[in-house]
Amino acid sequence: MTTDNTTGRGALRYVLVAGIIVAAFVGSYAIARGTDSTAPAGGVAITQGGVQRVSVDVSRGYYEPSVVTLAQGVPAEVTFSQSSGCTAQVMSNDLGFFEDLRDGPATVALPALSKGEYSFSCGMAMVFGTIVVQ
Ligand SMILES: [Cu+2]
Structure with a gap:
């Protein structure tokens, strides 16, 4: 019982950390896109x-x-x-x-x-x- 509980918490923590990393990545990407709204970089007109x-x-x-x-x-x-x-x-x-x-x-x-x-x-x-x- 105690072991299962610990494992569950460990998994939950892993999911939370992964979620934060994904959110940070998506967030920084959105910010980067937002700064060059007039003339996008990357060679795509x-x-x-x-x-x-x-x-x-x-x-x-x-x-x-x-x-x-x-x-x-x-x-x-x-x-x-x-x-x-x-x-x-x-x-x-x-x-x-x-x-x-x-x-x-x-x-x-x-x-x-x-x-x-x-x-x-x-x-x-x-x-x-x-x-x-x-
Ligand atoms: Cu030159």
Whole structure:
């Protein structure tokens, strides 16, 4: 009787701890999602009001993600985060933009594009990323 009771409590404690871990995980995920509602990270564009928006994190000196996928025929806004050093500027000869990221993020407005791959890089053409339109 006493042994069963102890085992039961042990199992209950295990379930509670597991539940807390799951709740914390789901909670942190919800918070992470909530912070970037305007321009989601991860290279997945979200279309709202006829414009697809996506953000690229440049804060660590490389493009995250380095491949951004957009849908053809829909205008896009690509937001590059603040950066410094080698990636302080982002540019694209393919798409005709040059932005300085030292003072904060920059959003590049792109017209509706046709299918293809468009390259972008740091201002020295040393670090590269690609916009894939499909
Ligand atoms: Cu560079």
